[in-house]
Each structure stands twice: as structure tokens, then as C-alpha cells.
């Protein structure tokens with residue numbers, strides 16, 4: 001498999017001189033299989049340059065997997081060039097909201113309502129095929145197998161694991177390790193603690209032994225103190241989880257938009273030092289636009 005990173009920021013695109021090295025686009029990852037299968041994970045603004053690239057290739061079938069519909073994960077969809085090619089087929093997968101019942105098709109249609117965008121989804125040239133996904137699904141695309149898992153976030157968020165020829169990639173989408181909302185003297189504390197341990201174990205089991213883990217690590221420990229429940233992980237929580245799951249290579253992503261490249265380097269270095277990273281640990285790096293990984 002081949003993986004290329006096209007967008008690494010959380011929340012908001014931040015172009016400019018201070019984000020040139022890691023990139024200013026929001027989440028988008030491309031994964032290709034050996035038969036040129038084209039999988040895209042999320043449609044943040046990074047999907048715009050990816051789309052410009054794809055229309056210059058022979059690829060006519062695209063599989064777009066959306067983790068969830070927060071803006072930074074669908075913001076680039078409207079300007080995804082292959083939408084406007086009549087010889088392209090795009091399969092779009094995403095979660096259906098269990099509360100509102102809204103599907104991925106509903107959300108993307110609403111995003112292109114005439115109040116927000118001049119071209120409506122029903123009028124694009126490409127052939128679109130929508131599929132709702134939920135945790136525990138398995139989708140086969142030629143030799144690639146995509147498995148789904150619901151990672152804890154403020155909205156329903158589906159993470160994807162792609163397997164091919166004994167190699168694997170996982171992208172969590174946005175994810176916060178669940179916290180116990182009760183204090184330890186609350187009678188509900190211990191039941192909640194038990195159920196949270198079970199959820200954590202299920203999450204670790206899904207990640208177990210993965211070759212490449214791309215994980216939401218938006219915050220530092222200090223920032224997280226005032227951001228409980230905002231739906232994101234920390235650099236340290238990602239290190240702990242990657243160690244526990246024996247991941248081989250780890251990319252921290254969903255970089256906070258307020259962080260410059262130099263600040264990113266600094267918080268990354270501090271986190272590695274604090275956690276005493278050694279040669280037995282997974283290989284850790286910050287996700288960077290343009291980064292290519294062959295597995």
C-alpha cells in the first residue's frame with residue numbers, strides 16, 4: 001500500500017508562512033493499493049490539491065471514506081475536481097447520525113445547498129454512490145479490506161482500518177479517550193469506570209499491531225486540562241495507546257490551528273522526552289502535508 005498525507009490541521013485551514021513545513025490544510029489522506037485502488041480518508045481542504053492531481057491521472061473510480069461531518073473533515077468536498085468529471089465514479093462512505101437519522105448523503109447535499117455553494121450536489125457530473133457505515137463493517141475494494149470502528153468523539157465518528165497483503169493502516173478520525181464524568185465518591189463512578197475500561201480495550205484491540213496508525217493528537221497535556229469533552233486526544237495519550245497496541249509507526253495529526261511549525265516541533269519534542277521514548281517504541285512522527293509512506 002501507498003499512503004500520502006494531504007491535510008493535517010484540525011478545525012480550520014491555516015495557510016501562511018508559519019505553517020509551511022507541516023502544511024495548513026485540514027484532514028485528508030490518500031491510500032492506494034497495488035491495483036491502483038484509490039481510497040481517500042476525509043475531505044478536509046487537503047482534498048482540493050489531491051483532486052487537482054487525480055484529474056490528471058487515469059483513475060476513474062474513487063472511494064471516499066468520511067470519518068464524520070465536522071467542517072474540517074468535509075470542507076474541501078465541494079471543490080473536489082473529480083466531482084465535475086462525467087467519466088468518474090465516486091463511492092462515498094460515512095456514518096449515519098443515530099439521533100437525527102441524517103446520512104452522509106444528507107450532510108453533503110446540505111453543504112452544497114444554494115445558500116452555501118453555487119453548484120448543488122445533484123447537478124455534479126460524476127456518478128456518486130453513497131453508503132452508510134457503522135462500527136464493525138467490512139468493505140472489500142479489490143485486494144483492500146476496509147474495517148470500521150466507532151472512535152469516541154462529540155459526533156459519531158468512524159475510524160477506518162485498511163488491510164492489504166499483511167499490511168495495515170488505521171486512521172482514527174477525531175478521537176478523545178473517554179473520561180469518567182463522575183467523581184470517585186459518586187456511586188456511579190465504579191460502573192462507569194468498568195464500562196470505560198471495556199471501551200478502551202475494544203479500541204486498543206482494533207488498533208492492535210497496526211503498521212501505520214494515524215491518530216488525533218491535537219493537544220498538549222496542559223491544553224487538555226481545559227478542553228475535556230472537546231473530542232480530541234493529546235500527544236501523550238496517543239503515545240500511551242500506541243505502546244499498548246504495539247503499533248509500529250505512528251503519525252500524530254489534527255494539529256491545532258493555532259500552532260506554528262516551530263511550536264509543533266517543540267511540543268512534539270517535549271512529549272517524546274516526557275515519555276522517555278526508546279528504541280523499542282513505535283516510530284513516532286508528526287503528520288506533514290506531502291508525506292508519503294510505502295507499506
Ligand SMILES: [Zn+2]
Nearest residue numbers: 010011072174
Ligand atoms: Zn476535526
Ligand SMILES: [Zn+2]
Nearest residue numbers: 070153174231
Ligand atoms: Zn470533529
